[in-house]
Amino acid sequence: MEIFTKIAEWFNSTHIHQQVMEVDYIGLSSNPWFMVPFVLLLCYMLFKQRWKDLVITVIFVAVWWVSGTAYVDSLIVNGVVQMEKILPIVFGGAVVLGFVIYLLFGRSD
Secondary structure: OHHHHHHHHHHHHHOHHHHHHOOOHHHHHOOHHHHHHHHHHHHHHHHOOOHHHHHHHHHHHHHHHHOOOHHHHOOEEOOEEOHHHHHHHHHHHHHHHHHHHHHHHHOOO
16 A cells, blocks of 8 residues: 555645646647647548547547536535536546547447
Protein backbone atom coordinates (compact mmCIF):
# COMPACT_ATOMS: atom_id res chain seq x y z
CA MET A 1 0.00 0.00 0.00
CA GLU A 2 3.01 2.27 0.34
CA ILE A 3 3.29 2.55 -3.44
CA PHE A 4 -0.28 3.88 -3.67
CA THR A 5 0.53 6.48 -1.03
CA LYS A 6 3.57 7.58 -3.00
CA ILE A 7 1.55 7.76 -6.23
CA ALA A 8 -1.15 9.83 -4.50
CA GLU A 9 1.47 12.18 -3.03
CA TRP A 10 3.10 12.57 -6.46
CA PHE A 11 -0.26 13.28 -8.11
CA ASN A 12 -1.09 15.89 -5.47
CA SER A 13 2.34 17.50 -5.88
CA THR A 14 1.81 17.99 -9.63
CA HIS A 15 -1.43 19.99 -9.14
CA ILE A 16 -2.82 18.48 -12.36
CA HIS A 17 -6.38 18.50 -11.04
CA GLN A 18 -6.16 22.19 -10.20
CA GLN A 19 -4.68 23.01 -13.60
CA VAL A 20 -7.43 21.13 -15.44
CA MET A 21 -10.13 22.87 -13.40
CA GLU A 22 -8.66 26.32 -14.15
CA VAL A 23 -8.38 25.96 -17.94
CA ASP A 24 -9.42 29.10 -19.79
CA TYR A 25 -11.66 27.55 -22.47
CA ILE A 26 -12.28 30.82 -24.28
CA GLY A 27 -8.59 31.66 -24.32
CA LEU A 28 -7.72 28.15 -25.48
CA SER A 29 -10.25 28.23 -28.32
CA SER A 30 -8.87 31.58 -29.53
CA ASN A 31 -5.21 30.60 -29.19
CA PRO A 32 -3.76 29.83 -32.63
CA TRP A 33 -0.95 27.73 -31.09
CA PHE A 34 -3.64 25.28 -29.97
CA MET A 35 -6.32 25.68 -32.63
CA VAL A 36 -4.17 25.38 -35.77
CA PRO A 37 -2.65 21.99 -34.85
CA PHE A 38 -6.01 20.76 -33.52
CA VAL A 39 -7.89 21.72 -36.69
CA LEU A 40 -5.10 20.26 -38.82
CA LEU A 41 -5.37 17.02 -36.85
CA LEU A 42 -9.13 16.91 -37.44
CA CYS A 43 -8.65 17.65 -41.15
CA TYR A 44 -6.00 14.93 -41.40
CA MET A 45 -8.37 12.44 -39.77
CA LEU A 46 -11.08 13.41 -42.24
CA PHE A 47 -8.68 13.15 -45.18
CA LYS A 48 -7.44 9.71 -44.11
CA GLN A 49 -11.01 8.69 -43.20
CA ARG A 50 -10.01 7.74 -39.67
CA TRP A 51 -13.59 7.77 -38.42
CA LYS A 52 -12.85 5.81 -35.27
CA ASP A 53 -10.15 8.26 -34.18
CA LEU A 54 -12.33 11.22 -35.11
CA VAL A 55 -15.26 9.91 -33.03
CA ILE A 56 -12.99 9.27 -30.04
CA THR A 57 -11.57 12.80 -30.34
CA VAL A 58 -15.08 14.27 -30.46
CA ILE A 59 -16.08 12.21 -27.40
CA PHE A 60 -12.99 13.44 -25.53
CA VAL A 61 -13.80 17.08 -26.34
CA ALA A 62 -17.47 16.57 -25.38
CA VAL A 63 -16.53 15.02 -22.02
CA TRP A 64 -14.12 17.88 -21.39
CA TRP A 65 -16.85 20.41 -22.20
CA VAL A 66 -19.45 18.65 -20.00
CA SER A 67 -17.01 18.56 -17.09
CA GLY A 68 -17.01 22.36 -17.04
CA THR A 69 -20.79 22.86 -16.95
CA ALA A 70 -22.77 24.20 -14.00
CA TYR A 71 -24.46 20.80 -13.61
CA VAL A 72 -21.15 19.11 -12.84
CA ASP A 73 -20.23 21.95 -10.46
CA SER A 74 -23.40 21.22 -8.48
CA LEU A 75 -22.62 17.54 -7.93
CA ILE A 76 -21.02 18.15 -4.53
CA VAL A 77 -22.85 20.39 -2.06
CA ASN A 78 -21.23 21.04 1.34
CA GLY A 79 -18.90 18.09 0.84
CA VAL A 80 -21.76 15.66 0.15
CA VAL A 81 -22.17 13.95 -3.22
CA GLN A 82 -25.68 14.44 -4.64
CA MET A 83 -26.65 10.90 -5.66
CA GLU A 84 -29.65 11.95 -7.77
CA LYS A 85 -27.33 14.11 -9.86
CA ILE A 86 -24.33 11.81 -10.10
CA LEU A 87 -26.14 8.66 -11.22
CA PRO A 88 -26.95 9.99 -14.73
CA ILE A 89 -23.30 10.94 -15.17
CA VAL A 90 -22.13 7.52 -13.98
CA PHE A 91 -24.50 5.67 -16.31
CA GLY A 92 -23.77 8.02 -19.22
CA GLY A 93 -20.05 7.56 -18.63
CA ALA A 94 -20.49 3.79 -18.62
CA VAL A 95 -22.33 3.94 -21.95
CA VAL A 96 -19.67 6.19 -23.49
CA LEU A 97 -16.87 3.98 -22.13
CA GLY A 98 -18.60 0.90 -23.54
CA PHE A 99 -18.90 2.60 -26.92
CA VAL A 100 -15.21 3.58 -26.94
CA ILE A 101 -14.21 0.03 -25.98
CA TYR A 102 -16.41 -1.25 -28.81
CA LEU A 103 -14.72 1.16 -31.24
CA LEU A 104 -11.23 0.17 -30.11
CA PHE A 105 -11.61 -3.61 -29.75
CA GLY A 106 -14.94 -4.68 -31.25
CA ARG A 107 -14.54 -3.52 -34.82
CA SER A 108 -11.89 -4.10 -37.41
CA ASP A 109 -10.62 -1.41 -39.77
